[in-house]
Amino acid sequence: MALNDVPQAGQTLALTQPLIRSNFSTIDSAFSVDHVSYNLSGQGKHNKVTFPVQGSTPTFLAGEVGLYNFLDPVSGVNQLYFTNAAGTTYPVTASQRQAFISGGNGYTTLPSGITLQWGTSTANANAVTLIPLTIPYVNSIMSVQLTQYTVTNVFTAVSPQLTTIAPFGFMGNANFNVNNNGAQVQFMWFTVGF
Numbered sequence: 001m002a003l004n005d006v007p008q009a010g011q012t013l014a015l016t017q018p019l020i021r022s023n024f025s026t027i028d029s030a031f032s033v034d035h036v037s038y039n040l041s042g043q044g045k046h047n048k049v050t051f052p053v054q055g056s057t058p059t060f061l062a063g064e065v066g067l068y069n070f071l072d073p074v075s076g077v078n079q080l081y082f083t084n085a086a087g088t089t090y091p092v093t094a095s096q097r098q099a100f101i102s103g104g105n106g107y108t109t110l111p112s113g114i115t116l117q118w119g120t121s122t123a124n125a126n127a128v129t130l131i132p133l134t135i136p137y138v139n140s141i142m143s144v145q146l147t148q149y150t151v152t153n154v155f156t157a158v159s160p161q162l163t164t165i166a167p168f169g170f171m172g173n174a175n176f177n178v179n180n181n182g183a184q185v186q187f188m189w190f191t192v193g194f
Contacts, residue, residue: 001029003023005027005120006019006020007020020184034048035047051080053070054069060083060087062087066081066083066090067080074134075095080113081095088113090113092111094107094109095109105118105119105120106119106134107133107134107135114194115135116193117133118191120189122167122184123185124185132168133191135168136168137191137193137194138191139167140194141166141167142192142194143191143193144190145189148185
């Protein structure tokens, strides 16, 4: 409901009183959204914060920071985005989590802009395997961890070597010493980057 533009020049109190009272009611209703009501303890504080969906990236003035709700192109779900004072924008709640048992990859972005990604993969013994990331790292991968797991084969030793690290994925030269030639190595991987 819109506010009434009162009092106008030449209007009497009798004419504007109901319009002014309507304005107070409208203001109270609008303020009560996400806020503790005026007449309660804690008035003015937030009960919650609701961010409407933005159709495009909002613009902030130089030196300002901002939070907003925007569609994450990877997960296809609206997420909370942060723009810092330098104008750099990144999602702070974006994530895609899947159970390792399904072999799915996942990721999450921390408020600092650091992204963690994980998944499962299979490599043949003494073979190079490309592990594609769920989302590309814009700058660099800072760490990669591989952990072997299996339910059918017993492995005597594991010595994974990373031969290439790129923003889109990494290649692991898995020199696995196994107790039977040609066996496949199943492993979980975890990366940290930005």
